[in-house]
Amino acid sequence: MKFDIIHKDSGTKARAGIIQTDHGTIQTPIFMPVGTAGTVKAVHQRELRDDIKAQIILGNTYHLYLRPGLDILEKAGGLHRFNGWDKPILTDSGGYQVYSLAKTGRKISEEGVKFKSHIDGSTHFFTPEGVMDIQRRIGADIIMAFDECTPYPCDFSYARTSMDMTHRWLKRCCDRFDNTQSIYGYQQTLFPIVQGSVYKDLRRQSAEFIASMEREGNAIGGLSVGEPAEDMYEMTELVCNILPADKPRYLMGVGTPENILESIALGIDMFDCVMPTRNARHGILYTTEGVINIKNEKWKDDFSPIDERLGGYVSTSYTKGYLRHLIKSEEILGAQIASVHNLSFYLWLVGQAREQIIAGTFPLWKAEILRKLTCRL
Ligand SMILES: Nc1nc2c(CCNCC3CCCCC3)c3[nH]c(NCCc4ccccc4)nc3cc2c(=O)[nH]1
Secondary structure, X not given: OEEEEEEEOOOXXXXXXXXXXXXXXXXXXXXXXXXXXXXXXXXXHHHHHHOOOOOOEEEEHHHHHHOXXXXXXXXXXXXXXXXXXXXXXXXXXXXXXXXXXXXXXXXXXXXXXXXXXXXXXXXXXXOHHHHHHHHHHHOOOEEEOOOOOOOOOOXXXXXXXXHHHHHHHHHHHHHHHHXXXXXXXXXXXXXXXXXXXXXXXXXXXXXXXXXXXOOOOEEEOOOOOXXXXXXXXXXXXXXXXXXXXXOOEEXXXXXXXXXXXXXXXXXXXXXXXXXXXXXXXXXXXXXXOEEEEOOOHHHOXXXXXXXXXXXXXXXXXXXXXXXXXXXXXXXXXXXXXXXXXHHHHHHHHHHXXXXXXXXXXXXXXXXXXXXXXXXXO
């Protein structure tokens, strides 16, 4: 995997770059639509490619391991062949999903995490080595280390214990990954993940340890877990100043349009969040004029396009009144239209940021666009 920075903003730490993978290039800053069970909910691959212009999507190790399972994925020739997405894919390591989904029968130990499937209650055991093998078999271009996303809030000693275990697990991930090959003939890359909760000393220590592993990209975890936005930005800034500048930085699970623009200014290159798709299904639309709750009575007889300025098929072909009707009626088409629209908005936002960084006008543009985006229509 190769990362080149083509422009650095003078007023902020923002940068515009290009990541090269065996499944194609990624222009950064980039937003990565979340595909849970091998699909971005309610969105066709063609729409992802042509309308949303996604450049990389996420797969979910926890889900794919449970269903359809690795034997099927391997028989298909890996996830790219299984779901027909031939551009880059990133998979998270499953640790976070075990926390957020397998609510019962979960037990964490030095060895790994025992959990019960939220699908059929069967017992499973994820270890650093095991999830490296799983992600090798899924075949994602970028795979994540097996970490513990330290819960928030927690006291300093819990955060340190959790961080230390994530660091020991990282060594086991690197050993396993560096001693196995990709099984589909294209290169895969492992990103480590910085932890340390909201404690500056721990974040410094974790960032330095992660940087010392000299991997081809680095992720920042343990944020966007309920902490105040100011804490998220403070930790992100501190870690970005320690992680190597010539490698991509991925801020996991972030976030709102505002979080994304502020984090780009701090030096983040890659983002993922379920927000655009999850909110879409509930009728919360991000538009170039501000946020719309389409279920609000006021849109009932508004027959203007969803977002003329955004362009793209769904945002210009369907009206607010029609989409409101579909969402209120819980019609499947409503989820489809709103999901394509919101993802198109997120990709438009990071694409605009990239153009502004290259033009040298990012700081002013960020201030202007934030005034607009944060207003509720
Ligand atoms: N390894 C790991 N993953 C993390 C994730 C999952 C990132 N998305 C993966 C993606 C894979 C495919 C399936 C979906 C997830 C996070 N997500 C958030 N906040 C989300 C906060 C949020 C925001 C809006 C709605 C729900 C939750 N903080 C995170 C921290 C970590 C972390 O330390 N370690």
